Amino acid sequence: MTDLTSGMPAPDFTLPRDGGGDITLSAFAGKPVVVYFYPKDDTSGCTTEALQFTALSAEFEKLGATVIGVSPDSAAKHDKFVKKHSLSVALAADEEQVAANAYGVWKQKSMYGKTYMGIERSTFLIAADGTIARVWPKVKVESHAQEVLEAVKAL
Template sequence: MAELSIGAPAPDFDLPRDGGGQVSLSAFAGKPVVLFFYPKDDTSGCTTESLAFTALAPEFQAAGAVVIGMSPDSVKSHDKFIKKHSLGVILAADEDKSVLEAYGVWKEKSMYGKKYMGVERTTVLIGADGHIVRIWEKVKVAGHAEEVLQAVKAL
């Protein structure tokens, strides 16, 4: 499992996305990219986070940034999630978890004493040059999208 660090090149990826087609980091070279990793489509915290990024999507766009959410869910699941909540962000499907592992967010978690593997809610801000500018680990959803937007505007 990788440990990311500020200033390091962000691992590239090419994954299936909502609505069909592919999404890759390299396709957005020259633009800041907000990559938010979340555990599961249509769960309470993930829905709240995705809605918050959607609400601020015009401001991220005005700042020249692209917002991409990523989870191990399928494209079919992403499509249902987007339709149900009218989401306005790209959702990448990393079903084999290779990108989640490359970014170090696929971790052992614990709930009610049971250990299992899952996504640790994390956001990575990637600068226009493809290098990592900031990492938010163990994200608390409330106010998070706004904080990320402020970091993008400060670039």
């Protein structure tokens, strides 16, 4: 499925996560969930985004919201990323791009004249009823986490 929009049901997923075990979107039914897709652990933009969500994690928790970061990196890489930067958001390993494809964020990209497939940085706010409340495509990291927090407050 591609081009998910507000009001559509959020595709469910179960993925391995940092710290062991799995994380399943539908397990958070009845609460808002922020799912942010990012290209790669420990790169500058992805680290900044994860640190911003971590800095605001207590505020998201007060609103009953869970923040889940999803990338194609392995759970073992996520563990290193979490430890190195003291992250407090859940990180899901989407090595087969199952969730990325379901959310339409696995796209053809180009850099330095080469084309390749990768994650288009995107965020989805999922309402307590399991529908998509808001979509941020092609996210620019600067102050993004704060903007998402404001959207959660507005639910």
